[in-house]
Amino acid sequence: MTDKPDGEITHALPENDAVTHGGQESHLYNRDVQAWVRKAANRGIYDIRGMGAKRKVPHFDDLVFLTASASRYPLEGYRERCETRTVLGSRNAKRPLELEIPITIAGMSFGSLSANVKEALGRGASAVGTSTTTGDGGMTNEERRSSKMLVYQCLPSRYGFNPDDLRRADAVEVVIGQGAKPGGGGMLLGQKISERVASMRTLPAGIDQRSASRHPDWTGPDDLTIKIEELREITDWEIPVYVKIGATRVENDVKLAVKAGADVVVVDGMQGGTAATQDVYIEHAGIPTLAAVVQANAALEELDVKGEVQLVVSGGIRTGADVAKAIALGADAVSIGQAVLLALGCNDHVWYEDGKTPVSAVKDYEDLGTSPGLCHHMQTGRCPVGITTQDPELEKRVDPAWGAKRVRNYLQVLNMEVATLARACGKSNVHHLEREDVVALTIESAAMAKVPLAGTNWIPGVSGF
Amino acid sequence: MEQEVRSRKALEWDLGKSPVRALNNYLHHGLAEDGVEEVRVLNPDGAHHIAVGMDAPVRVDIMGNAGYYVGGMNKQAEVTVHGSAGWSVAENIMSGVVRIEGYVSECAGASGHGGLVVVEKDASSRCGISMKGNDIVVGGDVGHFSAFMAQKGHLVVCGNAGDGLGDSLYEAIIYVRGEIKSLGADAQEEPMTDEDHTTVASLLERAGFDHPTEKFKRVASARNLYHWNSEHDQEY
Numbered sequence: 001m002t003d004k005p006d007g008e009i010t011h012a013l014p015e016n017d018a019v020t021h022g023g024q025e026s027h028l029y030n031r032d033v034q035a036w037v038r039k040a041a042n043r044g045i046y047d048i049r050g051m052g053a054k055r056k057v058p059h060f061d062d063l064v065f066l067t068a069s070a071s072r073y074p075l076e077g078y079r080e081r082c083e084t085r086t087v088l089g090s091r092n093a094k095r096p097l098e099l100e101i102p103i104t105i106a107g108m109s110f111g112s113l114s115a116n117v118k119e120a121l122g123r124g125a126s127a128v129g130t131s132t133t134t135g136d137g138g139m140t141n142e143e144r145r146s147s148k149m150l151v152y153q154c155l156p157s158r159y160g161f162n163p164d165d166l167r168r169a170d171a172v173e174v175v176i177g178q179g180a181k182p183g184g185g186g187m188l189l190g191q192k193i194s195e196r197v198a199s200m201r202t203l204p205a206g207i208d209q210r211s212a213s214r215h216p217d218w219t220g221p222d223d224l225t226i227k228i229e230e231l232r233e234i235t236d237w238e239i240p241v242y243v244k245i246g247a248t249r250v251e252n253d254v255k256l257a258v259k260a261g262a263d264v265v266v267v268d269g270m271q272g273g274t275a276a277t278q279d280v281y282i283e284h285a286g287i288p289t290l291a292a293v294v295q296a297n298a299a300l301e302e303l304d305v306k307g308e309v310q311l312v313v314s315g316g317i318r319t320g321a322d323v324a325k326a327i328a329l330g331a332d333a334v335s336i337g338q339a340v341l342l343a344l345g346c347n348d349h350v351w352y353e354d355g356k357t358p359v360s361a362v363k364d365y366e367d368l369g370t371s372p373g374l375c376h377h378m379q380t381g382r383c384p385v386g387i388t389t390q391d392p393e394l395e396k397r398v399d400p401a402w403g404a405k406r407v408r409n410y411l412q413v414l415n416m417e418v419a420t421l422a423r424a425c426g427k428s429n430v431h432h433l434e435r436e437d438v439v440a441l442t443i444e445s446a447a448m449a450k451v452p453l454a455g456t457n458w459i460p461g462v463s464g465f
Numbered sequence: 466m467e468q469e470v471r472s473r474k475a476l477e478w479d480l481g482k483s484p485v486r487a488l489n490n491y492l493h494h495g496l497a498e499d500g501v502e503e504v505r506v507l508n509p510d511g512a513h514h515i516a517v518g519m520d521a522p523v524r525v526d527i528m529g530n531a532g533y534y535v536g537g538m539n540k541q542a543e544v545t546v547h548g549s550a551g552w553s554v555a556e557n558i559m560s561g562v563v564r565i566e567g568y569v570s571e572c573a574g575a576s577g578h579g580g581l582v583v584v585e586k587d588a589s590s591r592c593g594i595s596m597k598g599n600d601i602v603v604g605g606d607v608g609h610f611s612a613f614m615a616q617k618g619h620l621v622v623c624g625n626a627g628d629g630l631g632d633s634l635y636e637a638i639i640y641v642r643g644e645i646k647s648l649g650a651d652a653q654e655e656p657m658t659d660e661d662h663t664t665v666a667s668l669l670e671r672a673g674f675d676h677p678t679e680k681f682k683r684v685a686s687a688r689n690l691y692h693w694n695s696e697h698d699q700e701y
Contacts, residue, residue, distance in 0.1 A: 157595070158557065158576040158595055158597070161557060161576065162538075162557070162559060162578060163518055163520070163538040163540060163557070163559060166538070167518075187693060189693065190692060201616075202578070202597040202598060202616045202617050203616055203635055203636070204635075204636065204691070207691040207692065208691065208692050208693040210614070210633070210690075212595065212614060216556070216572060216575040216576050216591070216594040216595040216613075216614075217534075217552065217553035217556040217557075217572045217575040217576065217594075218552070218553065218572075223533075223552065226513050226514075226532075226533045226534065226552075227534075229513065229514060230513070230514050230517055230533070230534040230537050233485070233486065233489045233514045233517050233518060234489075234517050234518030234537065234538055235518075236489075236490055236493060236494075237486070
């Protein structure tokens, strides 16, 4: 019998001992489920945590490329140029974003992240010619200064939202939802509400700040059309307007966003991250990114706006292979959140003093009741490696220059990987990757991605029965 | 510019001849060059987005009804609608004054950070939702869920308030002269202090209303939802 820190008591029999002791493990009520029920009974409160869905769902790992052979002619891998330039927002804006790579940094708030981290993201993204994005809580001067291209989020809370920052943004993103909690608002717990964060959000320091799930000044797609026009009028039709949705009814939502006038539609799958949301929401709402990109692309094709309205996909994008597969399935670019935090040291066992000397963070993980590699305690503000915090001492654990280099390196590797796969498929431009370049390794992923199961011509639900 | 500058200080802009987009562009960039300090907008006919994104100490008179977002994100300017207006009048207002002589639809003054919004007749639901420092004075009634999640600033209602007033309030203060149909979660009626009477009197004077402050009731946050608590499960 084991006493757990939160007071629950579990009978922790090793799995092989179950039969010996005269029992049989229940699939429905296995020991993890039993422990969860006891925890709920003990605490009377559900779990809030950070990161995205942890359950295994069909993902880009379940696809492989059919690279060139006799029937396709490859590009010379180390010698021939493969274009990665990406333009977002060309539909209506006078100044679309011209990115050097098809990879952007997703919206993450100052408040959830430290100012040092926001600066590192901006500098790192700028070094490889791509954009970063503000989050709930408004725009900081640090991130504006450090970001060559900055997308300004217009969220339901409107914390910190103002016309001056809107006019100095390079694009504006109307956030309807995010993959970790589509249809939900947010909560930044009081321990992360420093005086500066509170001031930017016009709320008292130290209180738990709720973010609304609905926009305050419009309701429904017809109103969204008018809202988007207002944003364009205020910015003199200069900058692109993105619309971000959490992936649920993707085909309908993408069509409505396009109808409402979006230049760019951002679709965030269920693996997308959050700083703090109910665990039940993260794991049980929304659809996988793999399914979402296919549905989003189908909606754009049906409306005949491919090439006119760009699709950005996010939620569990980790590697260049993920990026390449998302593009092959119809994305124009991807957006990354959790993985760039990992690049900055999230869940690492050490942090780097002055960006050089490694210092163990294991004790700090233990104090949070977790360990490196398993931490999802962004909501506490006690980030052992100084990323998701507003604590002045913890924040110092990320040196902006060091962090910028890490972000730049990571994005550079991803871009090189995308180009490598594209060349191998015979493409001189990563945007020429297409659905017929990939096949699926599982029936589920074949059905979701609407590509053949490897070695067959069977696309479940579509062809080859 | 197609419109005629009638003097160095005044301009009439006919939306029947040049659309809102051209007007806004002029209001953003042309005013200073022409030295115009007053603009009369003719034939608005319920158009959306009139005079949004203003950032100049000028007067804009809209001679008729306006649609959604009139005076949106206003800074410095004094915008008057000589008629009624649609949704989200003066949303995200930062400073200046937006006045509507008639009625307004939903979400008037939503998410404003500063400045004054005056509605001379009634405002529909969610008036002052998410307000962050602006002041709103309504001559008539306000609809349900007004001042929902309002963070800072004042909502003064000279008439009656609908259901759920001040639901999930933060630090904004609501004053109601008439009846309150019901209060929202965490909103409570509190005694009027001398400071409250002074605040209401000042706002009424700025808005051009003449009511004694004695009949006004103060509604503010009970602050029971400031810290997340499972006992408040259905109230968040």
